[in-house]
Amino acid sequence: MELKVEICSGQVVPAEERIKKAIPSKHGLYPHEILVLDYAHTFYINENKFQNFWWDGYGVRDVKAVLLSLLKRGFIKVGDISDTLSSQTAAIVKDVLKTYGIKTSGKKDEIVKRVLDNIPENELDKIFPKRVYALTDSGKTALQDESYVSYIHRNVNSLPFDIWSLNLIMYDGVDMPINDKILAEINKLCAKSLRRKDFGEYKRYKYEMRRFMQKIERFDDTALKTNSELAFFELRGVTVDDYELEYLEYFYDGLFPYKESDAKIEPDTLSLILRCQKELELSDEKLRDLLIKYMSKFNLTTQIFTAEECAQIVFWERDKNIEELTKLYDEAEKKFKQNYALK
Numbered sequence: 001m002e003l004k005v006e007i008c009s010g011q012v013v014p015a016e017e018r019i020k021k022a023i024p025s026k027h028g029l030y031p032h033e034i035l036v037l038d039y040a041h042t043f044y045i046n047e048n049k050f051q052n053f054w055w056d057g058y059g060v061r062d063v064k065a066v067l068l069s070l071l072k073r074g075f076i077k078v079g080d081i082s083d084t085l086s087s088q089t090a091a092i093v094k095d096v097l098k099t100y101g102i103k104t105s106g107k108k109d110e111i112v113k114r115v116l117d118n119i120p121e122n123e124l125d126k127i128f129p130k131r132v133y134a135l136t137d138s139g140k141t142a143l144q145d146e147s148y149v150s151y152i153h154r155n156v157n158s159l160p161f162d163i164w165s166l167n168l169i170m171y172d173g174v175d176m177p178i179n180d181k182i183l184a185e186i187n188k189l190c191a192k193s194l195r196r197k198d199f200g201e202y203k204r205y206k207y208e209m210r211r212f213m214q215k216i217e218r219f220d221d222t223a224l225k226t227n228s229e230l231a232f233f234e235l236r237g238v239t240v241d242d243y244e245l246e247y248l249e250y251f252y253d254g255l256f257p258y259k260e261s262d263a264k265i266e267p268d269t270l271s272l273i274l275r276c277q278k279e280l281e282l283s284d285e286k287l288r289d290l291l292i293k294y295m296s297k298f299n300l301t302t303q304i305f306t307a308e309e310c311a312q313i314v315f316w317e318r319d320k321n322i323e324e325l326t327k328l329y330d331e332a333e334k335k336f337k338q339n340y341a342l343k
Contacts (some may be wrong), residue, residue, distance in 0.1 A: 010118050012056060014059040015030070015058060017059070018030075018058075018059055019032075022164060022168070023170075025036070026142065026145070027075075029142055031164055031167045032066070033144065035150070036063060036066045036070065037070060037076065037143050038143055038153075040139070041086070041132055043067060043077070043133055044131065045133065046130070046132050051138045051246070067133060071133070071141070074136055075142060076134065076136060077133070077134055078131050078134070078331065081121055082116060083133075083134040086108075086112055086114065087111045087132045089169065093112055094109070100119055117173050134297060139232075146178075148163075148170060148179075149157070151182070151212065159189075159208060161185070166182070177306060183209060190205045190206060199298075199300070206230055207288070208228055210223070214272070217231060219278075224289075224294070225290075227251050227269050227272045227273045228290065228291050228294035229297075230269050231270070231273065232310050235304060235305055235310050236300075236304060250259055256332070258322070258326045258329035261329060264317075265313060268320065270317055273287075273314060284315065291307075295311065302340065304336060309332070312328070
């Protein structure tokens with residue numbers, strides 16, 4: 001099934017219309033209800049100002065009505081003073097501590113606990129008379145089971161689908177974990193980009209795939225493959241799809257020598273490759289073989305390093321072997337000039 005974001009002549013499609021085609025979760029919740037559930041802890045029982053995206057992005061005209069429905073069905077409850085404190089910014093919580101002459105250092109959870117431990121509840125009720133919603137156990141489970149909604153909402157600008165279109169994929173009858181389905185959809189986008197030889201777009205989707213795998217703490221062979229490919233592209237030193245040969249001399253300036261080069265593996269990419277090596281229990285020799293395998297799939301107009309050299313760079317970067325890296329980049333510069341007739 002192909003994902004499509006529904007557009008109604010530039011107008012917003014109300015959630016009431018969306019749900020006619022959508023499929024409710026096993027908890028009986030539609031995508032927009034899951035999203036309201038995700039934001040519930042930020043809303044007061046009364047006097048809320050709801051963000052524009054509820055209507056503009058999801059067609060939810062009455063967020064309060066959705067909250068009351070979730071409350072009635074037992075997915076949320078009226079929170080206590082602890083929930084209200086947790087919904088405040090760290091700066092506000094610190095101001096309370098400062099007023100009472102109590103230490104203000106520490107992380108958010110620590111300073112909230114300090115407030116609860118040291119200031120009587122009746123006094124806190126006066127400072128924070130409003131109460132927020134809080135998730136019940138059922139709400140927490142429903143939100144966890146439909147985690148794709150929150151992820152897609154927060155990454156909508158980098159992916160060409162939304163919570164409504166992805167909902168149909170999540171419940172298409174194919175027995176596959178939700179996280180795997182999201183990865184499969186992103187991988188389809190990567191494949192389309194590769195067929196068009198749109199390497200810039202391909203790389204953007206691969207970064208998105210990596211971000212998602214980090215979120216779900218997945219460091220398997222798929223994660224290694226993704227980060228190996230990203231390392232290969234990072235070692236090209238440019239963000240465009242491929243070098244335009246007539247403009248090659250302009251790109252060349254940022255490639256050499258090693259210390260000044262833009263063509264380096266990003267620290268996050270290197271760190272994740274090494275994390276995958278650890279999780280997969282790979283020897284250096286096996287990791288090298290896999291790096292070369294994954295980096296050899298691309299046929300680009302111009303390249304600075306071979307797949308074998310890219311793999312070697314991973315290990316030299318890991319070991320901070322600046323001497324060998326400098327030599328390799330110097331040799332690559334000579335070959336690059338010779339191959340592309342640069343002065």
